[in-house]
Amino acid sequence: xxxxxxxxxxxxxxxxxxxxxxxxxxxxxxxxxxxxxxxxxxxxxxxxxxxxxxxxxxxxxxxxxxxxxxxxxxxxxxxxxxxxxxxxxxxxxxxxxxxxxxxxxxxxxxxxxxxxxxxxxxxxxxxxxxxxxxxxxxxxxxxxxxxxxxxxxxxxxxxxxxxxxxxx
Numbered sequence: 001x002x003x004x005x006x007x008x009x010x011x012x013x014x015x016x017x018x019x020x021x022x023x024x025x026x027x028x029x030x031x032x033x034x035x036x037x038x039x040x041x042x043x044x045x046x047x048x049x050x051x052x053x054x055x056x057x058x059x060x061x062x063x064x065x066x067x068x069x070x071x072x073x074x075x076x077x078x079x080x081x082x083x084x085x086x087x088x089x090x091x092x093x094x095x096x097x098x099x100x101x102x103x104x105x106x107x108x109x110x111x112x113x114x115x116x117x118x119x120x121x122x123x124x125x126x127x128x129x130x131x132x133x134x135x136x137x138x139x140x141x142x143x144x145x146x147x148x149x150x151x152x153x154x155x156x157x158x159x160x161x162x163x164x165x166x167x168x
């Protein structure tokens with residue numbers, strides 16, 4: 001897998017909660033091992049030509065191995081109850097899309113989540129007995145949830161929010 005001595009912990013097991021966080025961690029994990037492309041593309045592995053060279057045989061074998069490895073990693077990083085939802089998926093891409101649809105929901109649902117979080121952000125106010133660090137953490141939590149849903153959220157908006165709503 002990693003040829004430069006990189007050793008990564010196995011991904012956390014997805015139990016049905018915090019899909020966005022799990023999916024970001026899984027994507028990073030798969031990218032680190034050069035496997036993400038097998039999630040994004042459902043490409044067929046071309047058969048070997050007649051009289052293949054050793055390089056062609058090795059490349060074919062490597063591609064086949066990676067295709068099955070990424071599927072195995074996804075299957076092993078979900079709980080048994082969730083595995084039952086992707087057990088029939090023939091490819092890593094299909095398994096990934098099934099999980100995404102089930103736990104992230106539709107585009108409309110995602111947009112509703114973003115709108116609700118933005119409303120929460122706008123209504124945030126620093127409490128009288130709250131430290132700046134705690135208030136900043138509450139803001140960061142909401143902003144990170146928005147970003148995990150794929151929405152761009154500018155840092156200057158966060159700074160402005162803190163400056164305007166911070167108590168004396």
